[in-house]
Amino acid sequence: MKKPAQRSQEIQPFQVMAILAQAQAMQAEGHDVIHLEVGEPDFTTAEPMVNAAISAMQAGHTKYTPALGLPQLRERIADYYQQRFGVSINPQRIVLTPGASGALLLLSAARLDVNDKLLLADPGYPCNRHFARTFEAHGQLVPAGPEDRYQLTPSLIRQHWQADTKVALVASPANPTGTVLSLDEMQALADEVRQQRAQHGQGELWVDEIYQGLNYNSEPQTVLSVADDAVVLNSFSKFFGMTGWRLGWCVVPESWVPTMDTLAQNLFLAPPTPAQYAALAAFDDDAMAIYEQRRQELQQRRDYLLTALPQLGFNIPVIPEGAFYIYADASRFTDNSLEFCAEALKATGVAFTPGVDFGEYQANTHVRFAFTTNLSRLKQAVERLADWLAERS
Ligand SMILES: Cc1ncc(COP(=O)(O)O)c(C=O)c1O
Known part of the structure; x- marks a missing residue:
């Protein structure tokens, strides 16, 4: 059979998909996985938009x-x-x-x-x-x-x-x-x-x-x-x-x-x-008010991790001022970010993304934490990582 087009072969999948598959397999076995790898917030779409869509569809749009x-x-x-x-x-x-x-x-x-x-x-x-x-x-x-x-x-x-x-x-x-x-x-x-x-x-x-x-x-x-x-x-x-x-x-x-x-x-x-x-x-104002609440909650999560992750030994060279990610230097722990993320997931049930998903430059010593899960789960994640990193050292 003819091979796929050359251009498609040059497009790599996200490495984090391997982490996600591992996380899903662990979940299927009954393990509790904390997802800090996912690039979408845990909030569902706010009601004003859901209602507007339902009304539009009922009106035949x-x-x-x-x-x-x-x-x-x-x-x-x-x-x-x-x-x-x-x-x-x-x-x-x-x-x-x-x-x-x-x-x-x-x-x-x-x-x-x-x-x-x-x-x-x-x-x-x-x-x-x-x-x-x-x-x-x-x-x-x-x-x-x-x-x-x-x-x-x-x-x-x-x-x-x-x-x-x-x-x-x-x-x-x-x-x-x-x-x-x-x-x-x-x-x-x-x-x-x-x-x-x-x-x-x-x-x-x-x-x-x-x-x-x-x-x-x-x-x-x-x-x-x-x-x-x-x-x-x-x-x-x-x-x-x-x-x-x-x-x-x-x-x-x-x-x-x-x-x-x-x-x-x-x-x-x-x-x-x-x-x-x-x-x-x-x-509309009602939707904007909901985003503002959510933004504040994301900010609390970010602020928590900005203190907690350095205490674990991750270095955060630049404070993230937006989005919902922290890009952390993990060079104290690894020079193979994919392997590190896979091991961390296996040992702790905490999933996060290896730097190699975002390029090449210092990618093997960096990882990305997404604060797209709530504060109490973030705290659990930090506790689990703390125990594992202490055992490893
Ligand atoms: C920087 C950046 N650009 C673009 C996208 C694409 O997002 P969407 O197609 O959902 O609008 C993403 C999604 O994560 C992103 O992080």
Whole structure:
């Protein structure tokens, strides 16, 4: 039988899937597993959106919407940019997609030519480079250490930009590190990319703002406040708590919209209709009040782990200011993060993610803890890890 396409062979699965499978097998045997590996909060979708979806479906809104999404939702998102960030965006520039993943798919299809390069911080969200690869382009990993708060900087962009580099993609707040770019930093990145564009004839800044709103030390920001030519990716998955509904969006320059429309029509016809009707309720005050409560709870969990993990011997070189992850240096315990995570799970029933899922740079000495489970379970996890690490030493 013919082998799968070469490009598919270059796309690795998440290593954490092996951890997850091990965790599920342990659970099936009756073990109690504490999940700190999962990148989605334990909260279910808030009632206003659930009710809005039910009402919409009962009213017969079950058919395709336009490929770019419901016009009223595109307007609602534009209003949100105005109200929350004071930025005026033409709703025509907002493209609704099946998750931010759908936005990455469309953008990669629309913008990346064969062998183009996409600059990414290492560590970073692994799917980004795989989207590029799917379209025969390449993710170019740029080692970014704690001194740069694991983010691309103008000087890293300058150093690594090549004639065939097309895009610099950053995330704020970031996965797996939770670090946040200030508006000044975003402005500086946008300026640098413009300079590369002037010099090389191409250059785009894409900013993944999917964790926007899950901020603990400062107000959420958008790059659109300082760079109208930047591309934004966002989603209803994380802050709005709608992971399973598969709805996200991107904001693109107006001239790209017809291409995005044609590609969306062909690749997935339209984003899910019930999810779009649900999302119309996602910006209302009652829903916002629920997100705020949840944000505060996440902050308490983060604060607890920021104290507890260093006491166990994990080093946290940079305080995560957003998202729901702590990227910890485990070099005191291991130089093989996958093996360490597998052993920890087996011995303690606590599951967390090896650094190797997020790139190559210092990946074997780092692990990611997701604080997507409640405080009492986090405390149990820390107790179990403390006992195991004491036995091991
Ligand atoms: C940084 C980042 N970008 C994009 C996504 C994709 O999310 P979704 O497709 O659910 O919107 C994720 C999911 O974990 C992520 O962490």
